[in-house]
Amino acid sequence: MKVLVIGSGGREHAICWKIAQSPKVEKVFCAPGNGGIEIEDKCSNVNITDMDGLMDLALEEKIDLTVVGPEVPLTEGIVDKFKDRGLSIFGPSSRAAMLEGSKIYSKNFMKKYGIKTAEYAVFDQIDKALGYIGICSYPVVVKADGLAAGKGVFICQNYREAKSALEDLMIRNVFKGAGKKVVIEEFLQGVEASILTITDGNTIVPFISSKDHKQIYDGGVGPNTGGMGAVAPNPYCSEKVLEDFAKNIMEPTLRGIQQENLDYTGIIFFGIMITKKGVYLLEYNVRMGDPETQAVLPLMKSDFVDLIQAALSKRLLSFKLEWRKGACCCVVAASKGYPAKYETGFEIEGLKKENKIFAAGVKKENGIFKTSGGRVLVTYGIGGNLEEAIECAYENLKRVSFNGMYFRKDIGK
Template identity: 55%
Template sequence: MKILIVGAGGREHAIAWKISQNEKVNKIFAAPGNAYNKVIKNCENINISATDDILKFAEQEKIDLTIVGSEELLVDGIVDKFHEKGLKIFGPDKKVAMLEGSKAFAKDFMQKYGVKTAKYKSFTEKEKAIKYLEEMSYPVVIKASGLAAGKGVIICQNEKEALEALDEIMTNKIFASAGDTVVIEEFLDGVEVSILSITDSKVILPFLSAKDHKKIFEGEQGLNTGGMGVISPNPYYTKEVEEKFVRDILEPTLKGIKEEKFDFCGIIFFGLMIARGEVYLLEYNMRMGDPETQAVLPLLESDYLELIEAAIDRKLENFDIKWKNSASCCVVLAAGGYPVKYEKGNIISGLEKFENNRDAKVFFAGVKESGNNFTTNGGRVLNVVSVQDSAEKAREVAYKELEKIQFKDKYFRKDIGLIK
């Protein structure tokens, strides 16, 4: 089989790594990919990123399956265009992708089908949003409705901060057109849980739970990032929490998918909050999370390609997903200054120590091949992942192994996986 993986980060490297374990796969193309093509057998980068170029390449190369990591392309309608040409692709069409592409659309869907979520309202006019703030108690959450690379959420502690956030989003356009509509919702104080899942529109099969660490500094302080590390499974995801998630979120979501006649095979990522003894849905993502994927896929015992094919064939109800009885810890190595201003092009040393390393795996997030060297090429550079018998051991080994990697201004959080 020829597989095309669309995207450029650590998530795509993890997907390529897992897919490559299936003996049917003899060629993987990455569009545009990154330097991970140098560490995965029979993997080739294709320097394209626009939907029409990707579609043309898939036709010319007779690609058997395309897997999309990028939320932007899903919202842009890449799946629709592939289907029009009769090409096999894994992911939601443009209509369904709006569950991630528009927070306002997603919240309205949640409300319509009784998915448990925070109280909210959506606004396109700043004056009306300001008026609504008068009804809210603080803290309050203000979100850019559109895609903002995981950074479009501002928690405001008081009215002054809320008014400043509205100014930044709706007037100064710090998130560009993503902020044309804002969602204002009540703040839920609790513990977050990430649940990746797969669906064929008839059933939704959840993956192992995960806990992401979004802020740049220890103790969840500072600016939001794309994610600084993950552990799986999430220790807060108890049997009781799971039951509430299935009853109050998963089942109503599936009901909505069926009633809206959303016909797709793909990933649904549930961003949950455990608060006040209940489980709430914060958001949907319609693709694998990053860096959750890098922590969850190494725990998957089942064949990932077979799982995807079962979804495409609408046979998920017969698929029993197998998981390792282990725990994983993924620590992100970032460039100093991320998520604001950071250097690219710094030489990375020590990666050769992971070629046959049984203790830890490295996924390339922002890495470029420069001559005989690997160099930094993004804010999040590498993901170091360890799978062990316990969460404590996975954390210990991940932090020990990441010391083998060096590059200028290397930065990482030291509290990934620490549980209060």
């Protein structure tokens, strides 16, 4: 088989790495990919990002399967277009991708199908939104309706912070239209968890749970990032929590997808909050998480390509998804100054396959790996338990270096 993976981050590197392990796969193309992906056997980058170019590539190379990493092409309808050309692609239709593409659509979907979520209100006019934050209780969460690269959520402790967030979104337009409409919702106190699942539209199968670490600094303080590391399984996801999640969130979501007649064959990522009152759904993502994928896929024992093909042929019900025992931890190495201003172009030492690395903001110039983004790479470790996995991930990180390399020292602790 020839497989095309769309995207350029650490998530896509992990997907390429896992797909390349399948004995069925002869070649993996990643478009546009990043400089580190080519350390993997069978994998090469193709510098194409436009949808028509990707379809042409799939046809010319006789690609057997396309896997979409990021959310933007999904919301823009890449799955619909590929299918119209008779190409096999894994992911939801653009209509189904609205579950991530619009916070308002997803919150209304949750409410309609009885999925436990925070109370919320929707606004498209700044004066009405300002009036609401003048009478609501704090803390409160302000969210951009549209896609904002994981940065459109503000936890506000008081009126001043909420007003500033609303002005950023609705007046200063910092997310280029994504915040013209907003959701303001109650703040839920608890522990977050990420649960990836796969669906063929008839069946939904959960992966092992994971826990992302969003804030830039140790102790979970400072501004939000795209994610500074993750562990799997999530130590807070007890059997009771997972049963609550399956019954009150995962299964009603599948019923909603069926009743809305959404064309959904792909990954559904559930961001949940574990509270004293039970499990609540924070948000849907319609693709694999980053960096959760880099902690979850190393524990997947099953052939990932077999799993995807089972979903595409509506055979998930009979597929036995198997996981390795133990735990996995991944730690992000970022550029100094991320998530604000940072410099790139520094040489990376130690970017080798044996150091268990998934590259993200990496380019290759004249055979030398250099930094090209905020989150540069992750190292991961697998252990018999979480403590061993954490120790292994940090040991691998010691083998890598670049000028200004920054990482949290408390992932999973």
